[in-house]
Amino acid sequence: MSLIIVDDNEDITEFLACLLSDIGLQVNVFNHPVEALSHIDQHKLTPRLLITDYNLPSINGVELHRLIRLRSPEVRTMVISGRNAQADVGELPFLQKPFQPEQVIAWVTSDHICQKRLAQFSVGAS
Numbered sequence: 001m002s003l004i005i006v007d008d009n010e011d012i013t014e015f016l017a018c019l020l021s022d023i024g025l026q027v028n029v030f031n032h033p034v035e036a037l038s039h040i041d042q043h044k045l046t047p048r049l050l051i052t053d054y055n056l057p058s059i060n061g062v063e064l065h066r067l068i069r070l071r072s073p074e075v076r077t078m079v080i081s082g083r084n085a086q087a088d089v090g091e092l093p094f095l096q097k098p099f100q101p102e103q104v105i106a107w108v109t110s111d112h113i114c115q116k117r118l119a120q121f122s123v124g125a126s
Contacts, residue, residue: 002026002028002045002046002047002048002049003020003025003026003027003028003047003048003049003050003051003108004028004030004036004040004045004047004049004050004051004052004068005017005020005027005028005029005030005050005051005052006029006030006031006032006033006036006050006051006052006053006056006061006064007031007051007052007053007056007080008031008032008053008055008056008057009031009053010031012053012080012097013029013030013031014029016029016051016104017029019101019104019105020104020105020108023105023108023109025108028045028047032056032057032058033052033056033057033058033059033063033064033067034058036064036068037064037067037068040068040071040072041071045071045072046071046072046074046075047068047072047075048072048074048075048076048111049075049076049077049078049108049111050064050065050068050075050076050077050078051077051078051080051104052064052065052077052078052079052080053079053080053081054079054080054081054083054085054088054089055081055082055083055085060088061077061079061080061081061089062079062088062089062090062092065077065079065092076111077092077093078092078093078094078095078104078107079092079093079094079095080094080095080096080097080099081094081096081097082096082097083096084096093107095107
């Protein structure tokens, strides 16, 4: 299962990558949406989860979600932003920065495919 993180703030991407790889997820991190889309296309990825900043270079996080959804219709997306962008993201889940690590983990682990992957990881770690 693939998780894509896109944020032009490297501190945020590094934090999220460490947080989510520590619980057993395969994480791909990008600081520009074009890099993320190119990587997805080159490696024929079908990401299950996308965590994206709303304010990105060239396109916003909702537009990125739509483009990734064309490639991976099952993708679940959470949008994050330093400003209250809830009205701009529509029905997509939204977290305003700063957020608590537990909020991200709760969203990620609410995915049933992710739950299976984490269960396999915890069994293998024993």
